[in-house]
Amino acid sequence: MEKELPSSAKVVVIGGGVTGCSTAYHLAKFGWKDTILLERDQLTSGTTWHAAGLVSQLGPSAGVTKIRKYSLELYKKLEKEIDFSSGLKLNGALSIATTKGRWQELKRQATTAQLFDVNVEVLNIDQIKKFIQSLMKKIF
Ligand SMILES: Cc1cc2nc3c(=O)[nH]c(=O)nc-3n(C[C@H](O)[C@H](O)[C@H](O)COP(=O)(O)OP(=O)(O)OC[C@H]3O[C@@H](n4cnc5c(N)ncnc54)[C@H](O)[C@@H]3O)c2cc1C
Incomplete structure (x- = not known):
């Protein structure tokens, strides 16, 4: 046109x-x-x-986390505002550290998350195993 x-x-x-x-x-x-x-x-x-449409909430800095949190809230609001679904699904996410550096980074993110009311749980290896097993049972 x-x-x-x-x-x-x-x-x-x-x-x-x-x-x-x-x-x-x-x-x-x-x-x-x-x-x-x-x-x-x-x-x-x-x-x-x-x-891919992933909307992660935690970022490497407080500023990025703040923007991401804002974006998520906006996507929720937009659905109502324009009466059209963006297909937003809140599944949560599992981040696994395989190096000490990444572990440090994730722990830092978990601390920042508290400041922004993002619900984060730090799990140990046994808890992760249990979590994945229960997830597999649900899927298969
Ligand atoms: C494979 C892949 C997967 C990704 N998955 C995710 C994800 O899951 N979650 C996430 O948050 N991010 C994801 N990203 C990153 C995300 O897609 C980008 O950060 C984001 O789309 C960038 O948006 P943008 O508007 O800056 O750029 P673009 O979407 O590239 O928009 C730029 C636009 O400008 C137009 N343009 C350029 N020059 C001109 C001109 N001279 N005149 C007029 N128009 C012009 C182009 O045609 C284009 O439409 C992914 C990226 C890739 C490649």
């Missing part, structure tokens, strides 16, 4: 992936109506098209 572009706009967002769409969405939320989003191909046809 050919559409004539306006000769001016307060904001021009270039790229209609998740970043551009989110930028335009949030500007509109803040009342900036004079916004154009330019996409050279189709909306979400870039990297966004390839994303």
